[in-house]
Amino acid sequence: MTNLFNYIDRPSPIHRLTGAAKLLCLVAWSVAAMTSFYTPLLLLMTAAAFLLFRMAKLRLRDISFVLSLMLVYVVMNNLLIYLFSPDHGVTLYGSETVLLPLFGRYRITAEQLFYHLNVVLKNACTIPIVLLFVCTTNPSEFAASLNRIGVSYRISYAVALALRYIPDIQREYRDISLAQQARGVEMSKKAPLVKRLKSAAAILIPLILSSMDRIETISNAMELRGFGKDKRRSWYSGRKFSRADTLFMAGSVLLAILSFVITILNGSRYFNPFV
Numbered sequence: 001m002t003n004l005f006n007y008i009d010r011p012s013p014i015h016r017l018t019g020a021a022k023l024l025c026l027v028a029w030s031v032a033a034m035t036s037f038y039t040p041l042l043l044l045m046t047a048a049a050f051l052l053f054r055m056a057k058l059r060l061r062d063i064s065f066v067l068s069l070m071l072v073y074v075v076m077n078n079l080l081i082y083l084f085s086p087d088h089g090v091t092l093y094g095s096e097t098v099l100l101p102l103f104g105r106y107r108i109t110a111e112q113l114f115y116h117l118n119v120v121l122k123n124a125c126t127i128p129i130v131l132l133f134v135c136t137t138n139p140s141e142f143a144a145s146l147n148r149i150g151v152s153y154r155i156s157y158a159v160a161l162a163l164r165y166i167p168d169i170q171r172e173y174r175d176i177s178l179a180q181q182a183r184g185v186e187m188s189k190k191a192p193l194v195k196r197l198k199s200a201a202a203i204l205i206p207l208i209l210s211s212m213d214r215i216e217t218i219s220n221a222m223e224l225r226g227f228g229k230d231k232r233r234s235w236y237s238g239r240k241f242s243r244a245d246t247l248f249m250a251g252s253v254l255l256a257i258l259s260f261v262i263t264i265l266n267g268s269r270y271f272n273p274f275v
Contacts, residue, residue, distance in 0.1 A: 007163070008135045013244065014056040019142030021245035026133045028252035032259040033126045037118050039271040041262060045125035045255070053128045056136050063131055074123050078116050082106075089115035095274045111274060118270075139163035148240075153232065161218070172210055176203050 009015070014022075033045060060067065081088065086105060089112035090096045097110035143160035147153045180203065263269050 007138055008058060008062055009138075010057040010136070012055060012057045012136070014052060014132060015136045016242075016244065017136075017248060018145040018148075018241060018245050019137045020145035020148060021241060021249050022133050022137055023142070023146070024249050025252040026129055028249075028256040029129050030126060032252075032256045033122050035256075035269065036259040036263060037122075037270040038259070038262050038266065039114075039118055039121065039273075041259060042118060042121035042125055046121055049125045049128040052132060056132055058132075058135055063135065066131065070123070070127050074120060077123075078119060081116070081119065082112065086112060088112065092270055093272050093274045097274070114273070134163075137163075157227075165214075168214070169207070169211065173203060173207055176206050176210075 017025075029045070033042070036042065086107070087109075090109055092115060093111045095111060098107050099110055099113070100108040102108065139160040142163065143153075143156040146156040146159065177200075180199065
């Protein structure tokens with residue numbers, strides 16, 4: 001079954017971090033990546049992201065489907081940027097080095113290619129960290145750690161249920177898809193893409209209905225057990241912050257601060273090699 005944002009249990013240092021620590025690291029890392037176009041920093045973050053991904057002992061086949069979707073997003077993002085603003089890099093870097101004239105206002109310039117490189121690097125240093133957070137964080141432990149840092153346990157539990165429900169939706173979608181194929185609906189790779197998309201869209205209605213039934217069942221079970229009656233609750237999967245949690249959080253915060261410092265010292269968010 002295709003893995004899509006599931007928790008994958010592995011004996012790795014990344015898995016042993018608490019959920020709240022990983023969330024804070026993700027936020028700080030994302031801030032650093034979003035606020036800077038400084039190419040050396042983005043290269044460093046990309047290398048670190050792939051190193052952390054390797055430390056988590058995740059295999060590419062575990063997340064191949066998600067990676068293919070991310071690759072399509074990156075390609076479409078760069079393509080649309082060029083179609084709507086082919087001179088954006090020229091405007092940013094204040095120079096123009098034409099490598100290949102095309103037609104009209106479209107031409108390939110070194111400045112535009114360098115800007116697209118930075119866009120790719122921003123995605124390359126962020127996407128692995130997002131996948132790490134989702135694939136290495138146990139939903140129950142994440143809810144407990146969120147509550148530990150001050151988030152209401154009702155909200156924490158809702159987050160845990162949402163994360164736990166993702167594989168259930170995938171399983172339900174697969175079951176409905178197999179049932180449709182047993183009735184003669186062609187959804188394999190042999191069918192044309194348009195027909196497969198229409199068949200997949202037809203699954204949404206029974207999937208939504210079954211999801212509503214499941215939500216009602218869970219809500220009734222929680223209400224019968226008196227969930228939300230008390231102001232506090234205990235957690236079976238709760239863990240205290242370890243030294244590794246502190247080190248990773250401190251490193252991520254320092255990275256975000258470094259991004260702001262480089263921007264201030266450089267006088268711009270952009271690294272300009274064309275000056």
